[in-house]
Amino acid sequence: MDATRALLLPQTDGAVPGVVDFRGGPAPHASTGRWSAAMFVLGVEIAERFAYHGVSANFISYLTGPLGESTAGAAAAINAWSGVATMLPLLVACVADAWLGRFRTIVLASVLFVVSMGMLTLSSALPVFHSDGCTSFTSLSGACSPSPVQVTIFYVSLYLVALAEAGHKPWAQAFGTDQFDQHHPEESVSRSSFFNWWYFGMCSGTAATTMASSYIQDNIGWGLGFGIPCLVMVFALAMFLLGTRRYRYYTSTQSSPFARLARAFVTLLKGSKSSQCAKQAVLLREVRGLLRLFPIWATCIIYALIFSQSSTFFTKQAATLDRWIGATFRVPPAALQTFISLTIITFIPVYDRLFVPAARRFTRLSSGITMLQRIGTGLVLALVAMVVAALVEARRLGGAREAGLVDDPKAALPMSLWWMVPQYVLFGLSDVFAMIGLQEFFYDQVPDALRSLGLAFFLNIFGVGHFLSSFLISAIDGATKKGGASWFSNNLNRAHLDYFYWLLAGLIQRNAGGL
Numbered sequence: 001m002d003a004t005r006a007l008l009l010p011q012t013d014g015a016v017p018g019v020v021d022f023r024g025g026p027a028p029h030a031s032t033g034r035w036s037a038a039m040f041v042l043g044v045e046i047a048e049r050f051a052y053h054g055v056s057a058n059f060i061s062y063l064t065g066p067l068g069e070s071t072a073g074a075a076a077a078i079n080a081w082s083g084v085a086t087m088l089p090l091l092v093a094c095v096a097d098a099w100l101g102r103f104r105t106i107v108l109a110s111v112l113f114v115v116s117m118g119m120l121t122l123s124s125a126l127p128v129f130h131s132d133g134c135t136s137f138t139s140l141s142g143a144c145s146p147s148p149v150q151v152t153i154f155y156v157s158l159y160l161v162a163l164a165e166a167g168h169k170p171w172a173q174a175f176g177t178d179q180f181d182q183h184h185p186e187e188s189v190s191r192s193s194f195f196n197w198w199y200f201g202m203c204s205g206t207a208a209t210t211m212a213s214s215y216i217q218d219n220i221g222w223g224l225g226f227g228i229p230c231l232v233m234v235f236a237l238a239m240f241l242l243g244t245r246r247y248r249y250y251t252s253t254q255s256s257p258f259a260r261l262a263r264a265f266v267t268l269l270k271g272s273k274s275s276q277c278a279k280q281a282v283l284l285r286e287v288r289g290l291l292r293l294f295p296i297w298a299t300c301i302i303y304a305l306i307f308s309q310s311s312t313f314f315t316k317q318a319a320t321l322d323r324w325i326g327a328t329f330r331v332p333p334a335a336l337q338t339f340i341s342l343t344i345i346t347f348i349p350v351y352d353r354l355f356v357p358a359a360r361r362f363t364r365l366s367s368g369i370t371m372l373q374r375i376g377t378g379l380v381l382a383l384v385a386m387v388v389a390a391l392v393e394a395r396r397l398g399g400a401r402e403a404g405l406v407d408d409p410k411a412a413l414p415m416s417l418w419w420m421v422p423q424y425v426l427f428g429l430s431d432v433f434a435m436i437g438l439q440e441f442f443y444d445q446v447p448d449a450l451r452s453l454g455l456a457f458f459l460n461i462f463g464v465g466h467f468l469s470s471f472l473i474s475a476i477d478g479a480t481k482k483g484g485a486s487w488f489s490n491n492l493n494r495a496h497l498d499y500f501y502w503l504l505a506g507l508i509q510r511n512a513g514g515l
Contacts, residue, residue: 016181019248033179033248034187038194040243041176042201044110047236048168049205051113054213054229055120055161056082057206058334060312061214061319062222064490066124067146067154071495072477072488075312079470081158082308087463088166089456102175103249109167110237116160117230123153125223169459173198173439178250193352195443199436200348207341214334285447290457293445297461300375302511303434304465305472306382306504309389310337310427313488313497314420317393320400320409320492321417331417339421343428351432371441378434383508385426390501392419400493409491476500 015026016033027033056078063074092105100108146154176198180191209229217225311334318333325331359368369377399415400406438458446454473488480487480496489495 016248017183019178019181019250022244022247022249027248029181029184032246033181035179035190037243037246037248038176038179040240040246041106041172041179042198044106044236044240045168045172045176045198046201046205047232048110048113048165048172049202050209051117051229051233052161052165053206053209054117054226055158056311057210057337058214058217058225058315058332060315061218061334062124064316066222067151071313071316071490071492072473072486075488076470076474076477078312079308079466079473081162083463083466083470084159085162085165085463086169086459086461086466088163089169089459092163092166101249102171102178103244103247105167105171106175106240107237109164109171110233110240112160112164112167113233114230114237116157116164117226117233119153119157119160121223121227121230123150123157124226125221169455174455175247177443179248195436195440196348196352199431199439200345203341203344203348207338207345210338210341211335214332218332218334289446290453293442293454293457296372296375296441297457299511300379300434300438300461301465301468302504302508303379303382303430304462305469306386306508307427307462308466308469309501309504310340310424313500314389314423316492317396317497318417318420320396320413321415321420322412323417333417336417336420336424339424340428340431343425344431347429347432348436371437371444374433374437375441378430378432378437379508379511381426381430381433383505385423385430386501386505386508388426389423390498390505392423393498393501395419397493397496397498406493407491409493413493 014029016029019027019032021027021032059078059081060071060074063069063077064071069077177191177194180187180194182188182191213225213229216228314336315333318336323331323333356368360366363369367374396413396415396419399413403414405411405413438461439455442454442458477486477488485491485494485496487496487500
């Protein structure tokens with residue numbers, strides 16, 4: 001569609017300026033957009049979270065179980081994959097901005113999710129992909145040995161999931177925000193709280209898949225555990241397409257934010273003579289605005305590094321504990337991650353309805369506290385979470401020694417899984433402040449034309465953090481292995497994850513002071 005079409009069309013009464021409906025005509029306020037349209041977008045995002053975390057939440061158990069990888073190797077592989085998934089949006093954005101647009105990008109990414117999740121299901125379920133000819137569709141994690149074909153298909157599928165993830169983020173969030181007119185008095189109020197409820201929906205999907213998928217994967221089979229998120233994604237895509245008539249499609253006569261950014265950098269390098277023109281001056285202000293965000297971006301990388309641990313080492317620790325509830329139910333170790341999502345789901349309404357109004361009385365700010373104060377509070381909570389995690393791990397190691405189980409890593413230690421719950425809850429509270437605060441900050445602090453780029457830079461924090469975590473784990477593993485047991489030994493009873501957590505606590509304490 002020609003980008004200027006919406007501006008040239010005659011505007012009828014009640015139409016949203018610069019916006020078209022699915023036919024390309026003026027988009028009326030009354031019949032398009034708002035929460036009735038945003039809910040379709042939120043629905044597909046919840047399903048995407050269900051699909052993505054159907055893989056990532058219990059990923060370390062699959063790598064160290066059916067695929068037979070070491071604990072350190074599996075953690076590094078997970079962080080590298082997560083890093084790719086959160087770095088790719090910058091590249092996908094170039095294509096989406098130039099040719100596809102947000103709606104088409106979301107549809108294509110959803111289709112790719114279905115295809116890649118289907119491939120994962122087949123690679124783990126069909127006998128032809130296993131060297132011993134068994135099937136893991138209803139087999140437990142260690143029942144089937146992997147063949148080179150299975151490993152290859154698994155990793156190809158995995159990185160296709162990362163590409164699909166990049167298509168959803170940040171475009172689904174931006175498209176959902178597009179459904180509210182920031183110049184309309186009522187809709188602007190809804191738009192201001194959209195980020196909180198968006199994250200609420202994401203965490204609902206994460207909680208559901210963490211509980212359901214991890215139980216199925218640990219107790220029934222990996223094929224079914226991967227297959228159910230695939231079917232959920234098929235249903236969500238169908239529902240998203242049903243909302244096509246209600247969506248608002250924003251058009252712009254401005255060039256891609258990436259093209260604008262490239263031109264601005266060229267202008268900046270050429271010097272002052274090129275900035276005399278008013279248009280070039282605007283571009284220069286935009287790039288300088290982005291550069292001013294760099295200190296916050298760099299400061300929060302350590303937060304992303306800490307964020308990586310909840311789905312790797314935390315899960316391996318939980319697997320060594322007494323996880324029985326009653327005599328019949330054994331909690332899957334990955335299911336403890338549900339406490340992060342449940343904490344977020346519980347505390348977001350508290351933050352939105354109680355904390356903000358209370359803080360507003362003292363600060364006179366409509367948001368209660370500033371975005372940087374919100375992010376800083378999240379970093380402090382992440383520091384506390386690491387301190388608690390280190391203390392709990394030290395107690396777990398002490399319990400293994402007292403019980404004489406140091407050299408029996410498969411035995412359940414006489415220590416309840418409930419000891420680990422506080423660190424997950426603290427992670428959830430940290431997310432409510434830091435994660436949502438970062439999303440709002442990188443959306444709000446960039447010019448309108450660069451907002452999708454701002455959200456991509458927000459995700460880029462976590463990409464760099466995941467890569468840094470992968471590098472740090474590999475480096476520490478190699479260094480500590482030479483002096484005896486690695487900090488990340490396959491036998492966690494001889495490992496020293498507590499040292500690693502103290503190291504991370506020290507790093508974030510140093511960085512948090514920058515805010």
